[in-house]
Amino acid sequence: MSTSPPRSTPALAAAAVLLLGGCAATPTVRDPVEADASPSDQDARSSPPHTGPVPPEAADGTDLEACADADCEVLVEEGDEFAMDGTYGVDRFVVDAVDEEGLSVSGHGAGVMLSGHLPPPDGEEPHHSFVMNGFTIVLVALDGSGALMRLSP
Incomplete structure (x- = not known):
């Protein structure tokens, strides 16, 4: 006589669906004031909150x-990169990381x-700085995943 395993698998699957369904994201509810706001006001409201x-x-x-x-002062995020004119032996500058630990960069x-x-x-x-092949890099401000960076000769 063969015995079959209990048929509780569908019940477990249904329970998992119910549990996972409770984890679904809540839909965003728009503020009625936003409906009448100008586009620039809406952009300001939809910006992520500053952590500092x-x-x-x-x-x-x-x-x-x-x-x-x-010679610049720019807002950067991790993964940003730009071409340099090679004056300082650097043709490409890369923002390797921006996080609570600070700013990591590389020059190639x-x-x-x-x-x-x-x-x-x-x-x-003065803010922390370091010199990369003759030009200075300064981290002026850090805000979550963005940083205000200054380069100077």
Whole structure:
């Protein structure tokens, strides 16, 4: 006489579906004020909240091309990269990491790979900096996954 396993598998599957269903994301409910807000107001409301003090505005915004000559102030995120004019032996600059630990960057050129890390600003001037092949990198502000970085000759 053969015995078959208990048929509790469908019951377990149904229980798993019910449990997982409770983990589903809650739909976003729009604020009625947003419906009448201008597009720029809506953009400001939909921005992720800042985890620290609001960083100062960058002189060059997010225009990474402004950094080609190693003289800029930009907002960067992990994975950003830009071409440099090679004056300092660096043809490509990469933002390797932006997180609570600070800013990690690398510079690449013909036969050159340089890298460095700056800890988060401590709120006092002067900010932490390091020199990469003749130009200075300063971490001015850190905000979650974004950083305000300044390059200077």
